[in-house]
Amino acid sequence: MRQFSFFDRLCNVADSALKTTFGVYDAQTRANPAANIEQPELSEQQSRHAASLMRINHTGEVCAQALYQGQALTAKLPDIRQEMEQAAKEEVDHLAWCSERIKELDSRESLLNPLWYAGSFTIGAIAGLAGDKWSLGFVAETEQQVGKHLESHLDKLPEQDHKSRAILKQMHQEELQHAANAIHHGAAELPKPIKSAMGLMSKVMTKSVYYI
Template identity: 25%
Template sequence: MSAAEKRTAEDRLPGDPTKAQLIDRIIRVDHAGEYGAKRIYEGQLAMLKGKPEAAVVRHMYEQELQHLKEFERLMVERRARPSALTPLWHVAGFALGAATALIGPKAAMACTVAVEEVIDEHYREQAEKLGADEKPLQATIERFRAEEVQHRDTGLAHGAEQAAAYPVLTSAIKAGSRLAIWLAERV
C-alpha cells in the first residue's frame, strides 16, 4: 500500500489535493501529454517523409492516438478540464518533433527516448497514488506506461544513443518534459 493510500481525508497535508482534484489533475496532465506526443510525432513524420524511420514513428504515433482518444473519453466521463495550455502543446510538440527529425532520424529517436523515460516515471508515480477504488484508471495508466516503455526501447533500438550530442539533447528534452508535466497539472 502506498503512502497516498494509507493517508485518509482527515490526515491530508496542507496543499495535498483532494481525491477529486488528484483525478482531475491526472486526467488533465495525461491528456495534455498524449496530445503533446501526438504533435511530436506529427512533426517528426512531416520531416521524415520517404525515410525508412517514418514507418517506425508512424506505429508509435498510432498508439499515441489511441492513448489520446482514451483520455479524451475520460475527460468527458470524469468531467475533468483540459489544460489551458493546449495551444502551447500544439505548437511546442510539433516544433520539438520537427526540429529533432531535421537533425536526423537518430535525433528523432533520442527525442522519443527522452520523453518516454520521463513519462515512464510519471505514469509509475500516478499509478502509485491511485487508491484501490481507482483500479480501472490505474490499469489504463499501467497499460499505457508499458507501451511508452516500448517506444523508449524502439528509440534505443533505432540508434537514439548515436545521435549527435545525445546526453545534452536528451537532458534538455527531459527538463522540458518535466516542466510541461508540472504546468499541465496546474494550468
C-alpha cells in the same frame, strides 16, 4: 503503397494537429482497458486530484503525438517516417482513453494543449532535420521520461481508482515498447544537457497542466 508528397504530409500534419488539440479523435481501434471496471467512490478532492493527473497524462500524449508528427514530416528515410507515423496512430488510443477518463471525473482537458503541441512539433521537426538517429533518440528519451511520469502517477492516484490505474498501466507498457523500438532502430544517446532540458520542460508542463 502510395508515396505521399511533402504537401500531402503537411496536410496530414495539419489534420492531426487540429484533431489532437481540439479532442476530435478517429475511431479507436482498441477498447478502453478500463471499460469494464466499475466507477469507484471518490471524494470531491480525490476526484479532482485524479482528474488533474489524467489531464497531465493527456497533455503528455498530446506532446508525444506532436513530436512524432514533426519527426515524420522531416524524417529522411521512408521506413523511419512510417515508424513515426505508426507510433503516432497508436498514441491516439492513449489520447482517447485519457480524455474519456477526464470526462468521467467531471473535468476537462488542458487549455494549454495547443501551446504544448506547437512546442513539441517544433522540437520533433528539428530533430528530424538533424538526422534519423537523433530523431529516434528524442523518441526514446521522451518515452522513457513519460514512463517515469506514469509510474509516479500510478503511486499518486487514489487507491480505489482502479479505472484510471488500468489506463495508465496499459499506457506505461506501450510507452516503454515505443522507447525500445526506437533504440532497436538505431536511436542515438542524447547529450546530457538535452536530457536535462527535456526534463525541465516536462516539470513545467506537469506543474502548469495540473491546474490549467
